[in-house]
Amino acid sequence: MVLDDLGDYLKGTLKKIANAVHIDKKLIKEVVRDIQRALLQADVNVKLVLELSKKIEQRALEEKPPAGMSSREHVIHIVYDELVDILGDSRELPVKKQIIMMVGLYGQGKTTTCGKIAIYFKKKGLRPVLIAGDVHRPAAYEQLKQIADQVNVPFYGDKKEKNAVKVVKKGLEEFKRNSDVIIVDTSGRHKLEDALIDEMKDIFKATKPDEKLLVMDAAVGQQAGPQAKAFNDAIDITGIVLTKLDGTAKGGGALSAAAEVGAPIVFIGTGEHAKDFESFDPAGFISRLLGMGDIKALLEKAEESFKGKDAEKTARRIMSGKFTLHDMYDQMDMLKGMGSLKKVAEMLPGGFPGKGKVKDTDMDDTENKLAKFRVIMDSMTDDEMNDPSIIRSSRINRIAKGAGVENRNVKELLKYYKMTKRMMKGFSGNRKMRKNLMKQLDFGN
Numbered sequence: 001m002v003l004d005d006l007g008d009y010l011k012g013t014l015k016k017i018a019n020a021v022h023i024d025k026k027l028i029k030e031v032v033r034d035i036q037r038a039l040l041q042a043d044v045n046v047k048l049v050l051e052l053s054k055k056i057e058q059r060a061l062e063e064k065p066p067a068g069m070s071s072r073e074h075v076i077h078i079v080y081d082e083l084v085d086i087l088g089d090s091r092e093l094p095v096k097k098q099i100i101m102m103v104g105l106y107g108q109g110k111t112t113t114c115g116k117i118a119i120y121f122k123k124k125g126l127r128p129v130l131i132a133g134d135v136h137r138p139a140a141y142e143q144l145k146q147i148a149d150q151v152n153v154p155f156y157g158d159k160k161e162k163n164a165v166k167v168v169k170k171g172l173e174e175f176k177r178n179s180d181v182i183i184v185d186t187s188g189r190h191k192l193e194d195a196l197i198d199e200m201k202d203i204f205k206a207t208k209p210d211e212k213l214l215v216m217d218a219a220v221g222q223q224a225g226p227q228a229k230a231f232n233d234a235i236d237i238t239g240i241v242l243t244k245l246d247g248t249a250k251g252g253g254a255l256s257a258a259a260e261v262g263a264p265i266v267f268i269g270t271g272e273h274a275k276d277f278e279s280f281d282p283a284g285f286i287s288r289l290l291g292m293g294d295i296k297a298l299l300e301k302a303e304e305s306f307k308g309k310d311a312e313k314t315a316r317r318i319m320s321g322k323f324t325l326h327d328m329y330d331q332m333d334m335l336k337g338m339g340s341l342k343k344v345a346e347m348l349p350g351g352f353p354g355k356g357k358v359k360d361t362d363m364d365d366t367e368n369k370l371a372k373f374r375v376i377m378d379s380m381t382d383d384e385m386n387d388p389s390i391i392r393s394s395r396i397n398r399i400a401k402g403a404g405v406e407n408r409n410v411k412e413l414l415k416y417y418k419m420t421k422r423m424m425k426g427f428s429g430n431r432k433m434r435k436n437l438m439k440q441l442d443f444g445n
């Protein structure tokens, strides 16, 4: 895996979130600082890091988790989202007949990448071929020929011809039939100079490629941005291949800078060998970097233990005799989470909500009813939840409308609340009963 250090650091940070008892401002600030430090160490642009951390902080503090998501999960998802965002759009080369022209500065990995792309399309069931359009470096012909032999694809080159356009034209003619993906290697220069641009344009005219892929060594770090921009301005590149991500701690810089240019990163090279190559998908990349699979398992475990703690807190509050609709809401959540509604119902004086021994069908009705109650409570204000006695007819109208139910359903909820409150009072007044319930709920006392 590339960017190991960055990955380890970020994983540690996410674990901190997953294991936190409370997600508060202090923790979020700490997490954001951790992320800043990690990204700066991986050479991501300072301005970008600041923008990103500001966004994470703002979203984590202001956004409410969507239904069914805990606040821990939510913050982790925000971090993930924003990291994916800085890696730009995802694009895969289409699996179809096409001509691909490789461009880039000297020694960046163009020729090696030709072989890797040939394998990529071979695996997709297409017939790739290679053309040696680098006529300047004497060894370039041999190098590409060797690669073609290794990956077992047809090759065209002319060792004696010094005109790249002529070679490419002949190669295209040769492969007009019996090929699907024609990959044209070109020569590099030390810098983006007129001679390189002129030759690129000539080859471009002769080739009419579908794709112009810029190959860049990730070790250039943030220089990847300006470099990609210069090539893009000159010949409109359609994709970027970042190579040698295995050999640099600056990978974060190259990845984020290249992504900013507007041409998508389509592949990354992670080693010298043909197998060290992958399609670049920002979401998948970040997911792996953060170890999202592990984090998910960790979160599930943490949620379970938190649920226990929250439930205990709610139970103790209820026992203390103070009982609002908020408490009832929590209590309903708690009971649902524990799946022990029946157990509790049977202990309640007079049953719950009816009388006598509780039947399973009664319990199903109760579950349905509770789900409806929850929707109704969701359309109440905080004041109403804290002090349900203020809910009179005009409020009942509004709440029913908001929840999409009948007025009688709201009244039913209020009746149920009063009844439960009375029962809770009974509990709080009766030490033995209280102790018994706590024990039944497995909280000891």
Ligand SMILES: Nc1nc2c(ncn2[C@@H]2O[C@H](COP(=O)(O)OP(=O)(O)OP(=O)(O)O)[C@@H](O)[C@H]2O)c(=O)[nH]1
Pocket (backbone or CB within 6 Å): 104, 105, 106, 107, 108, 109, 110, 111, 112, 113, 134, 137, 140, 186, 187, 188, 189, 215, 243, 244, 245, 246, 247, 268, 269, 270, 271, 272, 276
């Ligand atoms: N570690 C590592 N090395 C790579 C990767 N890609 C290419 N290389 C190595 O980088 C060196 C240069 O690669 P080439 O493919 O010859 O580069 P080029 O852009 O064709 O170079 P010129 O044709 O001379 O401009 C070779 O030694 C490759 O083995 C990669 O992803 N990881």
Ligand SMILES: [Mg+2]
Pocket (backbone or CB within 6 Å): 110, 111, 112, 134, 140, 185, 186, 187, 188
């Ligand atoms: Mg080359």
